[in-house]
Amino acid sequence: MIGRRSVMGLLAMLPFGKMAKAAGGGRIAVIGAGMAGLAAARALRDAGADVTIYEARDRIGGRVWTKRSWPGLPVDLGASWIHGLKQNPITALAAEAGAPLHPTDYESAAAFGAGRERPYPAEPWDMLEAAQKRAGKADADMSLRAAVEALPRWTKMSLPDRNAFRAAVHRMVEHEYGADWGDLSAWFFDEAEAFGGGDALFPHGYDQVASHAAQGLDIRLGTKVRAVTATRDGIRLTFADGSEATADALVCTLPLGVLQSGDVTFDPPLAPERQAAIDSLGMGLLNKCWLRFDAPPPVPAADWILNLGPPADLWPEWVNPSAAKPAPLLLAFNAGPRADEVEAWDDSTTLASAQDALRGMFGSAFPAPIAAQVTRWRADPLAYGSYSYHSVGTGADTRRALAGLDWDGRLAFAGEAASPDHPSTVHGAWLSGLAAAQALTE
Structure with a gap:
């Protein structure tokens, strides 16, 4: 295997940008047959590239299942x-x-409890908006919980009222973002376009959409990537069974949880700002x-x-x-x-x-x-969670740092976690795949 310092030297010398953008006739690999990978592969194929998708599961769709x-x-x-x-x-x-x-x-x-229908509970949005507004004046981000508990209104609430508010936050916020309110960014937990x-x-079944999107694509199921390495001629993928494949460029759509796990290694290391984004976003x-x-x-x-x-x-x-x-x-x-x-x-x-x-x-x-x-998405070694969220200190800029090109234009990232405008959604994953394909071809 080429040493890390040697690869870094190669990256400095090779015209990666020009090679990666020559999609017509180029060999492009895509890791993952989820919606981001399918979108990228379709767009690259339509641009004239020779595209192969490598999917670790025995099915397509990823977190569409x-x-x-x-x-x-x-x-x-x-x-x-x-x-x-x-x-x-x-x-x-x-x-x-x-x-x-x-x-x-x-x-x-409708709402039920204790064996009978009950009045629909109050929603927490006014108080959450007040907490966000107050937190926005602080010098640093804080958790949504900390922002709420700093409100004078919170200190005056009775224990039953606090419990009712907390239950509403659990239903309407934690279930939306897949995370405890003590982990969500007060500034940006809900930052997304709709x-x-x-x-x-x-x-x-949602799989109808994935099956349609996959038509005509070269998809290799059961191929779990363990290592991605830059070489003199392009990129080498090493799979769990020891086999290898090469390509001129790569679109990586691994879920955030997998990127955080280190189960797939990158040599040379990813750009510091991209790795920082991976480390700081939350996987809900x-x-x-x-x-x-x-x-x-x-x-x-x-x-x-x-x-x-x-x-x-x-x-x-x-x-x-x-x-x-x-x-x-x-x-x-x-x-x-x-x-x-x-x-x-x-x-x-x-x-x-x-x-x-x-x-x-x-x-x-x-x-x-x-x-x-x-379902047990946290235990799934091909996901390690359901979808990403904005943890304290992260926002759309963090996702922009995760998305886009690395290795001088040879390696592109996509997926719902890499969507600054539509995170944690299927359409965000799809749009990020199209953006990655465009970055490699324009």
């Missing part, structure tokens, strides 16, 4: 929604794929528990059902697929530290806990589920 083990009942274990239907590239892909959509509405909601037009689910966790029943469960015809407890921080949010069409399914979530805790349970314990929550919400007569499908 539809499970079809229940006949006639596909369930999305990864991404579920198109967030913002208007001008969203995933909406256009869904139309091309002929994938039906079911719009959902956050206003279509498309209009509401949200929508895929009744027949949102896990799902799909429950299957003998018949559509007796719940209100609402998209969202809130569990007001007690306890309110375990299984606090449920999605009702029957709001679109009768289905014997319910979907529950756990996020942040709660998700880390539940992830350590086995399936039977998780199912029993979810069933207890439903009977606490609706009463002891609520029917028992007959099966469950549970």
Whole structure:
């Protein structure tokens, strides 16, 4: 293997920029067949490059993952929604794929607790906005929790009011970003652009979009990359089985959690600002528990059902697929530290806990589920989490430092964590893949 100092010398001498941008006829490798990798590969292929995708899993899609083990009942274990239907590239892909959509509405909601329907709880946005505004005047970023607890209003709140506010933050913030409010940046936790037009689910599975996007691409499944090395002629990939492949340039779409783990090495090291971005962003966790029943469960015809407890921080949010069409399914979530805790349970314990929550919400007569499908994204060695978030001290500029080109234009980065405008979303991953392809070809 070429030594690190020797490679650094090569990087200084070789005309990487010109070689990488000559996509026509060039050999481009893409690590990852998730939505970012598929987008980059399609764009590079259309620009005339010879593109190969190397995917460690035995399927495409990455964190878009539809499970079809229940006949006639596909369930999305990864991404579920198109967030913002208007001008969203995933909406256009869904139309091309002929994938039906079911719009959902956050206003279509009901709240239950202690065996009965209860008034919908107050939302925390006014107080969070005040905390952000106050924190914005500080010299340094702080956690969202610290910003809230510094408010005079917080010190005057009764313990029950604090608990109610904390429960609302858990449901509406920690579940959105997959992280504890003590880890989220007060300045930038919600920094993202949004498309209009509401949200929508895929009744027949999100994988329809990934399958459509993958058509005609050269995808090598089961090829886990262990090392990426700059060589005199381009880039060498070393796989877990010891085999190798070479290319003129590379698009890396590894999830943030994998980049942070060090499971894939880069020689020479990445640019300091890129490595700092990788180290400082947070990798959040949102896990799902799909429950299957003998018949559509007796719940209100609402998209969202809130569990007001007690306890309110375990299984606090449920999605009702029957709001679109009768289905014997319910979907529950756990996020942040709660998700880390539940992830350590086995399936039977998780199912029993979810069933207890439903009977606490609706009463002891609520029917028992007959099966469950549970995710454990933190334990997944090809993800190590669900999606990225802005930890204290990070923001859109951190993501810009992660995105783009390294190794003098030979190595490009993409993925939801590398999207400064649309982080933590499927469309953000897709757009980042297109941006990486453009950077290599323009």
